[in-house]
Amino acid sequence: MAGEVAAEWARTRPRGAAKTRDGAALVLGDPSPRLAHALEDLRHTVTRWHRLPSANQLHTPWPPPGRFGEVWVRMPRSSLEAAMLLHAAAARMDDGGQIHLYGANSEGIRSAARHFPDGTGEPRAALIKRRCRVLTAVRSAPPPRPDRLDSWKLSALVDWGTGDRAWTFYPGVFAYGRLDPATALLIEALPAIPAGSRVLDFGAGTGPIGAAVLERAGRRTEVHLLEPDVISLAAAAVNAPGATLWAGSDLSDLPGPFDLIVTNPPIHVGSAQSLRTVEALAQAAPAALAKGGSILLVAQRRLPLARVLEDSFRDVRPLVDKGQFRVWRAISARRAQSSRPRR
Structure with a gap:
């Protein structure tokens, strides 16, 4: 359900709401392809990553390097893992890039704004629907931790x-x-x-x-x-x-x-x-x-x-x-x- 809500926001957000870098988007930790398909329909080039094996996703210990205009993070079960993935997201974009965290109320998304790293603006609820929400923040500075798994x-x-x-x-x-x-x-x-x-x-x-x-x-x-x-x-x-x-x-x-x-x-x-x-x-x-x-x-x-x-x-x-x-x-x-x- 959270993936459907995120896909809806991707399709219906105001024109120009996403400042993409050559249309490149990264999706972290979502086994469902719904959001990726929505972004591809909007002509974004989408890279997907998951720590667990999942079809058509990179399966590596750390998200792939590169620069992306926006990164979407599926809310994980662990709050510390959420913080880790949001740091990784912020490290893969320039200032002005957007980070989206999406999940269900039952997964802790309502209190998840605190997991965004220093160097991002105040997260806002871009869409609240079906007991799910999408939180969006804009990067203004590099995240504080080194961009590698060992820093966690x-x-x-x-x-x-x-x-x-x-x-x-x-x-x-x-x-x-x-x-x-x-x-x-x-x-x-x-x-x-x-x-x-x-x-x-x-x-x-x-x-x-x-x-x-x-x-x-x-x-x-x-x-x-x-x-x-x-x-x-x-x-x-x-x-x-x-x-x-x-x-x-x-x-x-x-x-x-x-x-x-x-x-x-x-x-x-x-x-x-x-x-x-x-x-x-x-x-x-x-x-x-x-x-x-x-x-x-x-x-x-x-x-x-x-x-x-x-x-x-x-x-x-x-x-x-x-x-x-x-x-x-x-x-x-x-x-x-x-x-x-x-x-």
């Missing part, structure tokens, strides 16, 4: 039972500034991992499970981190040196087979709970596992994961219960593994 780095201490260690986070990553309790429980439940094993951390985030596997099993173990968010992967590259990083969520693209798949999988799409990621993983895992391989998964106890896993594995059992979380182990895949990916 947070280093905090985490401990999964073997002592404090410095951990790198960036805005918008899962469990920002802390070790998630479900992840900590899965690390506690890790089995002995023989030397030479191949381990995949599915939905690796900033890399704590993969780093714990490397710490426990040593460098002779091959650890792969699969994560769709390339900003999280940038943090994981610092946190889990020695691991192989993959951007995405599709096991078929990886050089299997693996002896162990470990995961604290996402169970939400936006604010709605969904088991689609777990179901897709359960279906794909048998083809990605070596003979005798297993999957170790942590999630909230109330979720019906036994049913999901039993569709693909003969032996599914809980290993650890602690608080609201449970660690599941699944072995003995039901499906033929003739199609499993090879190294």
